[in-house]
Amino acid sequence: xxxxxxxxxxxxxxxxxxxxxxxxxxxxxxxxxxxxxxxxxxxxxxxxxxxxxxxxxxxxxxxxxxxxxxxxxxxxxxxxxxxxxxxxxxxxxxxxxxxxxxxxxxxxxxxxxxxxxxxxxxxxxxxxxxxxxxxxxxxxxxxxxxxxxxxxxxxxxxxxxxxxxxxxxxxxxxxxxxxxxxxxxxxxxxxxxxxxxxxxxxxxxxxxxxxxxxxxxxxxxxxxxxxxxxxxxxxxxxxxxxxxxxxxxxxxxxxxxxxxxxxxxxxxxxxxxxxxxxxxxxxxxxxxxxxxxxxxxxxxxxxxxxxxxxxxxxxxxxxxxxxxxxxxxxxxxxxxxxxxxxxxxxxxxxxxxxxxxxxxxxxxxxxxxxxxxxxxxxxxxxxxxxxxxxxxxxxxxxxxxxxxxxxxxxxxxx
Amino acid sequence: xxxxxxxxxxxxxxxxxxxxxxxxxxxxxxxxxxxxxxxxxxxxxxxxxxxxxxxxxxxxxxxxxxxxxxxxxxxxxxxxxxxxxxxxxxxxxxxxxxxxxxxxxxxxxxxxxxxxxxxxxxxxxxxxxxxxxxxxxxxxxxxxxxxxxxxxxxxxxxxxxxxxxxxxxxxxxxxxxxxxxxxxxxxxxxxxxxxxxxxxxxxxxxxxxxxxxxxxxxxxxxxxxxxxxxxxxxxxxxxxxxxxxxxxxxxxxxxxxxxxxxxxxxxxxxxxxxxxxxxxxxxxxxxxxxxxxxxxxxxxxxxxxxxxxxxxxxxxxxxxxxxxxxxxxxxxxxxxxxxxxxxxxxxxxxxxxxxxxxxxxxxxxxxxxxxxxxxxxxxxxxxxxxxxxxxxxxxxxxxxxxxxxxxxxxxxxxxxxxxxxxxxxxxxxxx
Numbered sequence: 001x002x003x004x005x006x007x008x009x010x011x012x013x014x015x016x017x018x019x020x021x022x023x024x025x026x027x028x029x030x031x032x033x034x035x036x037x038x039x040x041x042x043x044x045x046x047x048x049x050x051x052x053x054x055x056x057x058x059x060x061x062x063x064x065x066x067x068x069x070x071x072x073x074x075x076x077x078x079x080x081x082x083x084x085x086x087x088x089x090x091x092x093x094x095x096x097x098x099x100x101x102x103x104x105x106x107x108x109x110x111x112x113x114x115x116x117x118x119x120x121x122x123x124x125x126x127x128x129x130x131x132x133x134x135x136x137x138x139x140x141x142x143x144x145x146x147x148x149x150x151x152x153x154x155x156x157x158x159x160x161x162x163x164x165x166x167x168x169x170x171x172x173x174x175x176x177x178x179x180x181x182x183x184x185x186x187x188x189x190x191x192x193x194x195x196x197x198x199x200x201x202x203x204x205x206x207x208x209x210x211x212x213x214x215x216x217x218x219x220x221x222x223x224x225x226x227x228x229x230x231x232x233x234x235x236x237x238x239x240x241x242x243x244x245x246x247x248x249x250x251x252x253x254x255x256x257x258x259x260x261x262x263x264x265x266x267x268x269x270x271x272x273x274x275x276x277x278x279x280x281x282x283x284x285x286x287x288x289x290x291x292x293x294x295x296x297x298x299x300x301x302x303x304x305x306x307x308x309x310x311x312x313x314x315x316x317x318x319x320x321x322x323x324x325x326x327x328x329x330x331x332x333x334x335x336x337x338x339x340x341x342x343x344x345x346x347x348x349x350x351x352x353x354x355x356x357x358x359x360x361x362x363x364x365x366x367x368x369x370x371x372x373x374x375x376x377x378x379x380x381x382x383x384x385x386x387x388x389x390x391x392x393x394x395x396x397x398x399x400x401x402x403x404x405x406x407x408x409x410x411x412x413x414x
Numbered sequence: 415x416x417x418x419x420x421x422x423x424x425x426x427x428x429x430x431x432x433x434x435x436x437x438x439x440x441x442x443x444x445x446x447x448x449x450x451x452x453x454x455x456x457x458x459x460x461x462x463x464x465x466x467x468x469x470x471x472x473x474x475x476x477x478x479x480x481x482x483x484x485x486x487x488x489x490x491x492x493x494x495x496x497x498x499x500x501x502x503x504x505x506x507x508x509x510x511x512x513x514x515x516x517x518x519x520x521x522x523x524x525x526x527x528x529x530x531x532x533x534x535x536x537x538x539x540x541x542x543x544x545x546x547x548x549x550x551x552x553x554x555x556x557x558x559x560x561x562x563x564x565x566x567x568x569x570x571x572x573x574x575x576x577x578x579x580x581x582x583x584x585x586x587x588x589x590x591x592x593x594x595x596x597x598x599x600x601x602x603x604x605x606x607x608x609x610x611x612x613x614x615x616x617x618x619x620x621x622x623x624x625x626x627x628x629x630x631x632x633x634x635x636x637x638x639x640x641x642x643x644x645x646x647x648x649x650x651x652x653x654x655x656x657x658x659x660x661x662x663x664x665x666x667x668x669x670x671x672x673x674x675x676x677x678x679x680x681x682x683x684x685x686x687x688x689x690x691x692x693x694x695x696x697x698x699x700x701x702x703x704x705x706x707x708x709x710x711x712x713x714x715x716x717x718x719x720x721x722x723x724x725x726x727x728x729x730x731x732x733x734x735x736x737x738x739x740x741x742x743x744x745x746x747x748x749x750x751x752x753x754x755x756x757x758x759x760x761x762x763x764x765x766x767x768x769x770x771x772x773x774x775x776x777x778x779x780x781x782x783x784x785x786x787x788x789x790x791x792x793x794x795x796x797x798x799x800x801x802x803x804x805x806x807x808x809x810x811x812x813x814x815x816x817x818x819x820x821x822x823x824x825x826x827x828x829x830x831x832x833x834x835x836x837x838x839x840x841x842x843x844x845x
Binding site for chain 1: 685688802
């Protein structure tokens with residue numbers, strides 16, 4: 001009885017927009033709220049990135065060579081660390097230097113390009129690799145797409161870029177009766193290993209850990225280890241030695257979403273030792289996991305995109321309403337103009353390209369979600385705007401200015 | 415002693431359709447009908463009104479008319495002693511001080527004008543109403559009194575004191591909403607005294623509840639929120655506005671008084687006019703600020719972009735809204751704001767003041783602090799150039815309105831009758 005455990009932590013910060021009134025279109029080209037972005041990054045660095053990095057370093061050293069983890073860090077987060085809290089980059093480099101930490105590849109700007117523009121998608125993947133190399137080190141051969149959005153078409157694009165594996169949500173609607181504690185391959189791209197997230201055991205830590213209404217509160221390390229052992233024991237005989245359990249979550253879980261006083265750091269400090277003591281578990285990096293997936297592994301077919309967001313586990317958090325779809329369509333419609341502008345080597349070419357890509361970050365569309373808006377749910381928790389409609393108006397104002405800068409016709413009436 | 419009869423409500427109001435088409439009348443009707451639907455017997459009494467029945471359990475009548483029908487004496491002797499606390503009310507107007515129009519949509523002297531109907535001496539009318547309602551209550555067997563807005567509060571108190579009845583007050587607006595810091599101290603005194611005396615107070619929004627608690631010092635425990643609702647027939651299937659089918663008209667609709675914020679509308683219009691050459695601004699309504707607003711439009715250099723349309727009949731309002739791109743409600747203080755529901759009914763998106771009650775039930779709307787002209791200008795410009803935004807606001811807003819109903823509002827009232835006074839509307843009340 002043996003089960004491979006893969007921790008992957010998502011690190012992302014968007015470049016949040018400032019309030020950009022329509023009368024500034026054609027006049028002002030600074031779109032981002034440096035002050036708010038710096039404040040948030042420094043706060044999260046203090047509460048999460050720095051203490052959790054220190055804890056992981058301690059655990060890796062203590063359990064050497066058995067404990068390992070992986071990160072996916074968007075380029076927008078990396079650039080903000082470099083600008084506002086470079087000590088965070090230093091601590092990540094220290095982690096990577098242990099050899100027990102792997103970086104995943106993703107789009108540089110945490111974008112939905114995979115759904116809208118294969119060309120821009122490939123460009124952002126390359127850009128992400130370049131930013132990682134410059135600031136931290138090269139990412140490995142496994143990819144994770146924005147918000148774990150995966151479909152057959154996305155898998156094909158990822159395979160075409162030469163990746164060995166792709167992370168995805170272990171959604172009920174996709175897996176049904178199939179075991180989510182095992183690796184698969186993609187029907188649309190059999191060369192690509194499919195590494196599923198075990199959403200229940202991941203969310204026990206990411207969402208439920210501090211929930212006092214939860215029957216398992218307060219969650220002890222022993223109890224959680226029991227659950228993991230239960231997963232290992234439930235593997236069918238023929239899957240012996242081939243189990244894969246993906247614990248994928250936002251890194252901000254530690255200290256930001258779950259505050260330190262919930263005991264989340266103590267829990268994580270004790271967990272690896274408890275699992276290694278019990279035996280039957282092996283911590284793996286995504287590339288190790290992908291390499292171990294048998295060629296004949298069962299395949300997954302994803303005609304429609306699946307994500308890790310909301311109960312729907314689809315893309316409706318970003319494109320579920322008319323204003324979101326209009327805004328995304330308008331933003332991606334600028335692509336040929338941005339490229340032409342760039343090709344002309346205009347003085348502001350690099351900045352225009354970077355501004356456009358920052359506007360492609362999925363968070364902007366997420367702020368426009370009206371799902372459960374009246375109930376004031378998680379979408380609003382993350383939004384710097386008073387309403388999805390204000391988020392839309394501000395975004396469209398910025399887009400109108402960018403369109404002028406690249407000589408695109410004024411946005412069509414949507 | 416117990417009985418199984420339905421609860422009998424003596425409801426006191428100042429306006430009721432079809433004689434009055436303003437917000438108070440419509441809300442009063444919605445509440446009365448909702449209560450009757452839930453099984454209460456409602457006798458709705460106004461100062462003057464043709465007596466009629468609406469269904470089996472709702473009777474609407476003028477106090478005078480009811481007394482004549484039931485053998486009472488409607489004559490109030492001249493020189494009758496007026497309660498001392500009413501002495502200040504001699505020159506009061508219920509909703510538009512010092513404008514002459516009592517409610518939006520109704521011109522002075524039209525059949526729906528309360529001032530024309532009730533006479534210009536409102537204080538006398540309020541006092542006479544109190545006396546007549548007391549006479550009504552001697553002949554009508556009722557379990558509780560429920561009164562709408564300050565003009566009826568003296569009558570309600572008189573009845574409640576006379577027969578030791580539970581007193582429920584319904585606040586559709588406060589003097590602070592109507593007059594701001596120019597509030598009439600006499601009316602404020604009546605509102606405060608009545609709310610202190612009441613068993614329970616219903617406010618039309620959490621916004622209004624906040625005013626009652628903070629400015630009148632009313633115990634928050636005894637104030638609950640009962641939202642207005644659109645009439646059942648007010649939300650026909652959405653006629654999705656085709657882009658281009660509407661004029662680039664931005665509409666202000668309301669009395670031209672400080673509290674409705676027409677000056678904020680104009681200042682924002684000047685900003686919008688610079689950036690959208692097609693936009694036009696329609697000001698519909700009348701009031702004491704009309705001349706000042708015309709001067710302001712001149713001074714802002716947008717006179718040729720602004721139209722003052724004056725008062726509009728309800729039908730004209732609907733036709734205008736159906737042609738317009740956007741309704742702006744920049745109120746400085748708005749207890750509810752039924753005009754927003756009218757706009758959505760016509761398929762027109764709205765910008766709501768954050769200093770309003772209706773925004774609490776209409777999250778799918780653009781909202782803005784009335785003083786934030788830059789943001790308001792951005793919202794107007796966006797609706798004018800992004801039809802997809804306008805469509806979504808209307809569709810989502812209407813879906814939200816469809817979940818409001820007078821029956822549900824009435825249920826909240828009935829719950830309060832039960833918890834505060836032990837009166838169970840469905841019958842079997844302990845007395």
